[in-house]
Amino acid sequence: MLNQYLFKRVDNSALIVFRVLFGFLITVEAWGAIATGWIRTTLMEGEFTFNFIGLDFLQPLPGNGMLYYYGIMGLFGVFVMLGFKYRISIIVYSIMWSAVYLMQKSSYNNHYYLLMLLLGIMACMPANRYLSLDVKQNPGLKKISMPRWVYIVIIAQLWIVYTYASAAKFYPDWLDASMAAQLMLTKSNYWLIGDFLQLNWVHWSIAYFGIFFDLFIIPALLWEPTRKFAFIFSIFFHLFNSFVFQIGIFPYMSLAFTVFFFPSETIQRIFLPQKELYTAGEIIKPANYKLILVVAAIYFIIQIGLPLRHWVISDDVLWTEEGHRLSWRMMLRSKGGRISFKVVDKESGLTIPFDHTKMLSRKQQRAVGTKPDVIWQFCQRIKKDFAAKGKDVAIYVNCKIRVNDSKYHTLIDPEVDMAAAKWDYFWHNEWILPSPLNSSSETSNKYEVRN
Structure with missing residues (x-):
């Protein structure tokens, strides 16, 4: 019964329209990064980038290499939009995007991770079977139908993202709207709406509209009686996010996804009036259908499990950042920090003057x-640089951070030699001092620093 449901053929209008929109948006993402200077500030300033730990070989191309890199990547986005060599084009874009995503964490964004996943998903989709140059070159590829599992995979992925985004907001600073107030304080200079965004009731509206929108938008789009209202709310929500938070293509990509929630007749009539509407409803199981089901099951088990991992790691993820990435924890907190490094020559015992700002971009x-894993990586980089000069050094970190509007507290144990410290990929790193965030008294951290 499940196989019949998943492999029943349905009209493919939504997938074809989404491919065109998706290709356009990933082209804008690549070429927009060049136009806005994002590449220069993120990948070209500084001596190196902070890659995901264990992927040290991923570093930006020298000189203007990354500008050409993104230019080529945008060209493959155009190919995806046109359906030209679709499979190759989207796989190449996916590899190039994933390399940049894993190459740097200074501009970490959950939306970048989502795009990496979507590129992989779309590479598996028969999205070039209509309205594509591939079909024009090879008419035998033309199809007006697709297996139903295409809908299921995309909707399930979106449901996971939105549900976890809502669940992550159930913590005190979000529920009392103070986090929303902090977010809006940085927008006070916005033309026309800057003062409006500082109103108390606006902060409460943002906090709770965000929770309930993320929690209910997918079910509301799936249910026909609420679909149109949910679509209107989606337009408002995503355009608000685009204007206020300036988060690139992702509000528009979220709107593009709504084509999968409307009846095929509606999508075909509006966007593809020349296309025949598929209604036969055949059930065609490919020879490797069991492998498809196993791969899909493993993928979604991982997607459901990854955002839960911070619950089994000691301490508060807002403080330690352990389990924060890949977990759909979006715009939940603000962090500020002050840091300095004490480098000691082990042979002489003398402190070596060191200014970290000379090695790093702003x-x-x-x-x-503010981020323990980045601090650890930087200490390993310092150690390596001094080793190249023939010096064996110990490195001690003086780092004080604040989460949201709390007091400053010491993040890293100042008595630990971070050059010798190990990084635990899966569990808590003991050189991160205990969080003061959930204690009854903020003085639980003996290294508290008052403002």
């Missing part, structure tokens, strides 16, 4: 000042 300095 964006990297913000990451180094």
Whole structure:
């Protein structure tokens, strides 16, 4: 019964329209990064980037290499939009995008991770079977139908993202709207709406509209009686996010996904009036259908499990950042930090003057000042650089951070030699001092620093 449901053929209008929109948006993402200077500030300033731990070989191309890199990547986005050599084009874009995503954490964004997943998903989809140059070159590829599992995979992925995004907001600073107030405070200089965004009731509206929108938008789009209202709310929500938070293509990509929630007749009539509507409803199981089901099951088990991992790691993820990435924890907190490094020559016992700001861009300095994994990576980099000069050094970190509007507290144990410290990929790193966030008294951290 399940196989019949998943492999029943349905009209493919939504997938074809989404491929065109998706290709356009990933082209804008690539070429927009060049136009806005994002590449220069993120990948070209500083001596190196903070890659995902264990992927040290991923570093930006020298000189203007990354500008050409993104230019080529955008060209493959155009190919995806046109359906030209579709499978190759989207796989190449996916590899190039994933390499950049894993190459740097200074501009970490859950939406970048989502795009990496979507590129992989779309590479498995028969999205070039209509309205594509591939079909024009090879008419035998033309199809007006697709297996139903295409809908299921895309909707399930979106449901996971939105549900976890809602669940992550159930913590005190979000529920009392203070986090929303902090987010809006940085927008006070916005033309026309800057003062409006500072109103108390606006903060409460943002906080709770965000929770309930993320929690209910997918079910509301799936249910026919609420679909149109949910679509209107989606337009407002995503355009608001685009204007206020300026988060690139992702509000528009979220709107593009709504084509999968409307009846095929509606999508075909509006976007593809020349296309025949598929109604036969055949059930065609491919020879490797069991492998498809196993791969899909493993993928979604991982997607459901990854965002839960911070619950089995000691301490608060808002403080330690352990389990924060790949978990759909979006725009939940603000962090500020102050950091300095004490480098000691082990042979002489003398302190070596060291200014970390000379090695890092401003964006990297913000990451180094607040994120334990980045601090650890930087200490390993310092150690390596001094080793190249023939010196064996110990490195001690003085780092104080604040989460949201709390007091400053010491993040890293100042008595631990971070050059010798190990990184635990899966569990808590003991050189991160205990969080003061959930204690009855903020003085539980003996290294508290008052403002």
